[in-house]
Amino acid sequence: MEDQAVCCYRHPQRETGISCTRCERPICPECMISASVGFHCPECVGGRASAGAGSSAPGPSPRASQPRTIAGGVMTSDPRLVTKILVALNLVIWLVALGAGDRLVDDLDLVGRAYDPGVGHVVGVGEGQWYRLVTSVFLHQQVMHIAFNMLSLWWIGGPLEAALGRARYLSLYLLSGLGGSALSYLLAAQNQPSLGASGAIFGLLGATAVLMRRLQYDMRPVIALLALNLLFTFTWSGIAWQAHVGGLIVGTAVAYGMVHAPRERRALVQWGTCAVALLAVIVVVWVRTLELTG
Incomplete structure (x- = not known):
């Protein structure tokens, strides 16, 4: 008990x-x-x-x-360790991409189906390159893009990691990123490349709102922040709004399952929620691939 x-x-x-x-x-x-x-x-x-x-x-x-954290995770001496690793990983990949040039970005960004003159045929998720759904989440090009995303990850991710625990927080981040990639693959132009951690960041933002409501905090600050980010998403050019919305939906749903899971079935509900979210991503990608290649 x-x-x-x-x-x-x-x-x-x-x-x-x-x-x-x-x-x-x-x-x-x-x-x-x-x-x-x-x-x-x-x-x-x-x-x-x-x-x-x-x-x-x-x-x-x-x-x-x-x-133990509020979500049942194990308390650790460094409650920001996973956030630090994620920030470092994104920065290292960014530096490697800068040194390797556009070819590496073209091989790892999210593209549904596009003709690649370098290889002489169509490439993308629809051609079986499903790894792009993950690699694109850790890929950046512009300095301002990675700077904004990493600052957001540090500010939002640290408190969430402390509240959820490492394993749950990492699962939330990865599933949010996959949710953003899946919705982009479903709705965006198939020859339009996209990249960045924004989908995962929006998932963390949605999770923050769920956590604050669970703790009975004043919701106005996080609602204002979320509204401002959505405004930028739909008004600025060059932003993959599908990734933002997909990450937000998945992150919010996963966080709700984590912080509202009944104590007697906490692990079952939490990891079951993660499994359902992952299954939903797989179904979306599979259905879209059949639509494009069938």
Whole structure:
């Protein structure tokens, strides 16, 4: 049987699995303050954690010592490790692409079906190059493109990773990126190449909205941010809106399954949601490929 929910010691209505690494009191994302290892509560940062036996501050709860996030993930000493790896991976691939030239980009970006004069025939996802659905998510060309995406990944991804745990966060990121690629493949012109982590970023943004609603936070800031990003998506030229919308839909759905899963069936519901999302992506790609090549 699973333990009962633990709530932030300063906000009793907010469930959390994050605890202060110094005093082990449960803290919500609003109260946690980044430290060299994990997070600290405001009292520890203010130097009041060692007030002695006469302190009125609440002591650590038995459950708080169990390092679990709100989604059931394992708490770690570095709650941004996966985000750091993703940022580094995107930057390394960008640098490699700069050195290798356009040929590498042409081989890895997302294109449904297009004639490639370099090889003398049609290439793309429709020709069986399904790896493009994944490689395009880690591919960038312009400096501003990768700079904006990586800054967004750092700001949005770090808190999400801390709240979900590494495995769930990585699954959310990859599935959101695949969702963006699948919708682009379904709706965009088949000879139109696209690339970038924007679909995955939009998935993280949708997941942030789901998490904030679950924690009963003020939704206005994240709704405003989401509306602004959607405005840019549909008004600026050269943006693959299909990838943004696809990532947003998948990320929101996966995050909902993760943070609203009942405790007694948490793992089953969470990974079942991920499996359904992946299956939906596969079906979309398969149906579109049959339509193009059948």
